[in-house]
Amino acid sequence: MTDLTQGEQRRETEAAWGAVLSMSLCVAMLIAAEFMPVSLLTPIARGLGATSGQTGQAISISGFFAVATSLLITTVAGRLNRKAVLIAMTALMLISLAMVAMAPSFAVLMLARALLGICVGGFWSLATSVIMRLVPATAVPRALGLMYGGQAIAAAFAAPIGSYLGEIIGWRGVFWALTPIVAVNLVWHVVALPSLPARSRQSFGAFIGLLRRGYFRRGLLAVTFSWGSAFTMFTYLRPFLEQVTGVGVEAFSLMLLGLGCAGFVGSALSGRLVGSRVERLLCLPALIMGGCTAALLLAGQSPVATGLLLFVWGAMNTAMSVIWMSWMARTVADQPEAAGGLMVAAIQASILLGALIGGLLLDVFSVTATFTGSVILAGVAVVLAGNGKRLLNPVRR
Known part of the structure; x- marks a missing residue:
């Protein structure tokens, strides 16, 4: 039996x-x-x-x-x-x-x-x-x-x-x-x-109830700035690589391939590293991706350095989804569908706004201004996430 x-x-x-x-x-x-x-x-x-x-x-x-x-x-x-x-x-x-x-x-x-x-x-x-x-x-x-x-x-x-x-x-x-x-x-x-x-x-009341929870509201803001930073940079990666790094179409394609392949590393590692204290990892995506973007502003003229930085950025970009969705699964386990709806809405809206902000900075100033804007948004996300303690459900701490 x-x-x-x-x-x-x-x-x-x-x-x-x-x-x-x-x-x-x-x-x-x-x-x-x-x-x-x-x-x-x-x-x-x-x-x-x-x-x-x-x-x-x-x-x-x-x-x-x-x-x-x-x-x-x-x-x-x-x-x-x-x-x-x-x-x-x-x-x-x-x-x-x-x-x-x-x-x-x-x-x-x-x-x-x-x-x-x-x-x-x-x-x-x-x-x-x-x-x-x-x-x-x-x-x-x-x-x-x-x-x-x-x-x-x-x-x-x-x-x-x-x-x-x-x-x-x-x-x-x-x-x-x-x-x-x-x-x-x-x-x-x-x-x-x-x-x-x-x-x-x-019902829509579930969304309102979630937004009244301070820890979830703060996390949602951190999510918005994290993805906004990422897509302010990623949407305008090609003009940066062409104008600053000086690469052609073939090198650009290889760098994109490397960035995408890095996602396998990010998804594999994050799935194994996210333990019971996921809050400690919440600031890492914006911190590391924002740091890579800042480093590109300093070392972007070197194709080798740029390729390595993009690999790290790509790995953390995929890990970001796993980390934040794991946080949601643990802190809002009583309303996972409503929380998922708000998370996806925040991410999709931040992608659109990130591309819009980046485009305005590119048209008015330069692509380096676009990347600088991405770094600033990442900095805000890091401050909001902090050590993660303020993003925990007080009932489950």
Whole structure:
């Protein structure tokens, strides 16, 4: 009888990690789909008779809808089984990719990207709370590290592969190539994810209740400044490398590849290093990434030094997600879905604002001013995070 029980437990554990892997693939495809237009901007614009600036808004509109959905998903989904919601989000991503591939006009492209934004906001808002239900509490950081490994894969390979394949099969062919992978992922969700009944009906009152908690409000501000700093720098990395470091397209692509591959290191290490005292790590992402950005201002003329600094930055960029989501899982365990919605909304909004602030500094002053702005935002995030004690739930200290 004991052997049978152990066998059942082993099968349940294997099934849980299979579901985590399914979500990891979905993360990779979401990141690839969201940022693929970056590497295909010019051919998409040419194919749809739009300007590059207009086509760039295809990224902004997905971010806008991701923010809106992250705040609405837990309320709109109500008591729907979370497995069904995740499957619906993945199906929506498949529809969006097919619409982009077939888009006859710029308007259809924007509609397709809006649908993708809904998928991004909905999936990310529920992802951490679902992970918390799939594996034991002690395994949550490892599972989050595995899930964010999908982000590292997409960050490392999506842009260069998309750019390369775009020259061979065209930009529409690139989006068509993503559809069978997402279709397989959709089937995997159906098979691997267990039934996840909604535990309670969420309302906007849950958001207000969370924002009244001083420790969570302070953490949310630290999250906003951390991601804002990161994307103020990352969005304008190419002009910095071209103007300051003086690298060409090939070297730039290699540095991006190295930065993306560093994400594997960050996701693997953070998943193992996040222990019971996660609050001690909260200041590290902004501190190390801000430090790397400041060092680039001093040593950015050296391609070797720049490559090493970007590798460290890339590793911590992925670790940042694991660290902060682990903090959320432990300090707001009573409201994981509402907390996830607020976290995703803050991150998506900070990405948009970071790109906006960085662009203004670049246009008015220079790319070094953009990187300086990133360092300042990181400094604010470090001050807000501090030693992490003020970001702990006083009931659970």
